[in-house]
Amino acid sequence: MAWTFQTDPDFQRQLDQARELIEQEIYPLETLDIDYDTYLEAIRPLQARVKEMGLWAAHLPPELGGMGYGQVRLGLLNEVVGRSFLAPVAFGNNAPDSGNAELIAVATEQTGRTDQRERWLYPLLDGKLRSGFSMTEPGNAGSDPTLLETTAVKDGGEWVINGHKWFTTNGSISDFLIVMCVTNPHAGPYNKCSMIIVPTDTPGVHIVRDVPTMEHPHVSTGSFWGHTEIIYEDVRVPLDNLLGIEGDGFKLAQARLGPGRIHHAMRWLGQAQRAFDMLCERAVSRYSHGSYLSEKQMVQDFVAQSMAEITSSRLLTLYAAWKMDMEDPSSARVEIAMIKYHGAATLYNVIDRAIQVHGGLGFSSDMPLEAMYRAARAARIYDGADEVHKASVARRVLRGYQRVDVPTEHIPTRREAAQIKFADLLAKATSDD
């Protein structure tokens, strides 16, 4: 029986190289006040080095220029890449383009639409196009996608799309949008939606604004990582722009989200570990009331608690990844849902404690912690709110239990049964007395 917690030494060497590149070349860029295009210019030469290391776009299959790694290796790589918010660009797996590329790859594998690969996928992988994923609507609970209202109706050789979306990450700087639309309103709740590719410059695509958020309160529309509000008004695109099979929108979304959650959770761990390093460094350096903070029991509690949370999130995530590799994504549903809320909480708690140990400095923008903290808050909402994942885990777990009139472990009932089962023994014991 194989049950190992070791990373293959060759792959560990690649991970160590990746971490060195991130710490030496990418961390310094984080501190500069430059726009995203300038970041890209600085990062481009690093992309060639990542390709030489064999770590470029590792989430993609080899025929698309990726490494075809299983989820465990991808998870371990994302843990390193997650340390810096800029690193995914150097490693060819920045959101939302990486997820959208996976979506198009999965959909075109099903339909054999090589034309869609030529037009959208390859330029996206080459960084020549930028994309957005447009599903959430301001008027409906994103947690329940069966409530989506944006429609796509066939008219001659075209889809006509009408609807209102928001939080389409990178929507305002995208070249195309993958829009989740109701195409079959009379089908069952999970078969009524399809994904349609819409070039962003199509007439009727109205970019309303990039929504200011806790992460970017003073955003100006047209920014990278902006979360865009978009109105689709009589937007016409060819029927050929359907991605995958009509009515399969939710199935496609699931294919994208399962592995995506593992990668997210591992990146969160990378962030949490970076915050943890800051916490510990400060604890051994700051002196107050006769001793270093590291000698105060309450701070030791922060360290011990954070370490346990990081380790448990890491093992849980790698277990989910391992299960996906050994079986299939659907077999790891409960584990994937658990890492979503457990991992998001770990990230949030560890950064919070690191801020606390730094005092006023932690609250200030002189440390990266306050920005990490604001970004971390969103992890409990996107990719499915924590509560929805918790409800899903509870539902699946509870299916394994039967309703009973008397609890199975009720001691008087068990005692009565045991007295019958061991009547002879009890009789003998009594007579011996």
Ligand SMILES: Cc1cc2nc3c(=O)[nH]c(=O)nc-3n(C[C@H](O)[C@H](O)[C@H](O)COP(=O)(O)OP(=O)(O)OC[C@H]3O[C@@H](n4cnc5c(N)ncnc54)[C@H](O)[C@@H]3O)c2cc1C
């Ligand atoms: C940073 C960020 C990036 C995003 N990027 C994208 C993107 O690129 N494309 C896109 O389409 N969307 C994106 N989203 C939107 C995201 O997917 C939604 O915010 C999310 O699905 C929740 O939907 P909602 O905001 O409508 O909240 P609601 O569905 O209204 O939920 C609000 C709250 O209600 C509670 N709740 C809901 N359902 C249940 C339940 N069943 N049981 C218990 N409690 C419940 C939860 O506490 C939840 O947080 C992004 C969001 C953020 C914050």
